[in-house]
Amino acid sequence: MATLLHIDSSVFPTGVSSSRSVAGAFRSAWEEQHPEGTVIYRDFATAPVPHITADAHTAAFTTPSERTPEQAAAFAARVELIEELEQADAILIGAPMYNFTVPSTLKAWLDNVILPGRTAGEMPSAQGTPVTVVASRGGSYRPGTPREDCEFVLNYLEAVLKGTLGLDVDFIVPELTMAPRKEAMSDLIPLYEASRRRAFEEANTKAKELAQRLGA
Template structure:
């Protein structure tokens, strides 16, 4: 049966829209694969250490030449890389914080990007489906005043799609701060519609993807 790697990075807990949407995706995935496997990492609850010089340098060195410190640092990277490689599909909750992704998600990316293996000309994840729930408090949709600040989808497409070869698909619930921000009160109906659309997309895309992989 298929394996889903599921990552969440929102620090908003039960109030998180990205977590609500990834939860619906995962639930519907599991309905299609009741005997399958879900590997879950909550990057907010259990953040990874940032990639340091030891872990980075170890990625460019012959393992036989690693110092004990490099070997320890690289072992963590290998665990994360192998989780990614062994998954049949990947699901990532990536809320926009200060116009970009959470630092916890960036730390995970820094560990799993290894040129010559997961990145480069023939990456190990090439063609693998990867769904990203890219929620944001306002809107950076085309035609909006903040369109130029869209650094989440553009960045993740560049890294996960162009560099690492994944087949990237986005679900984008917007205006998530409307209900709690007086200045956005007029946008509450649009926010509710965006959330409903995202939840519906999560359900449909999870089912279709699970069926595709089972075929």
């Protein structure tokens, strides 16, 4: 049975958060294809993982028998997250753009699961696992837009998820999500609505295609 690791990092609830809503559509389509599968769900708004500490970092380079109790406990928490990553057949991440980058809670998770010699290095332990990222944003940062130079989400996640962890990365990008809420962006509402429709369509299609790819 297939296992999906689903991570939400938006601070807002599903009715308000585009990343949660689109990721939820992906998950629903996935579960239709995998009715007996497993979903490991982490909501970083309600249960954030700890930010990396000196004990959690140094424990990785310390012989287990020589670790302090603090190092052992911190490293055990990292291993739990790492094992979830390694056991997943597919990964789904809701990654809204906050102040031009990813939420700090998502960064904390990445800092915990990146472990040289295991998940990172010449043979990453989760190499090739497909990951779908719903990268929502209030404006547009596509090439040719005024703020294209402020795109620090897609390029960062591409470098970390693909370049470091060796995952097979795919993005769904709902954009202009602030258009219905900001009067100055009201002219962009039709583009927002089109982007939202496209994102939900992609979520449904990509989930089903991934299920077929994994042999559902």
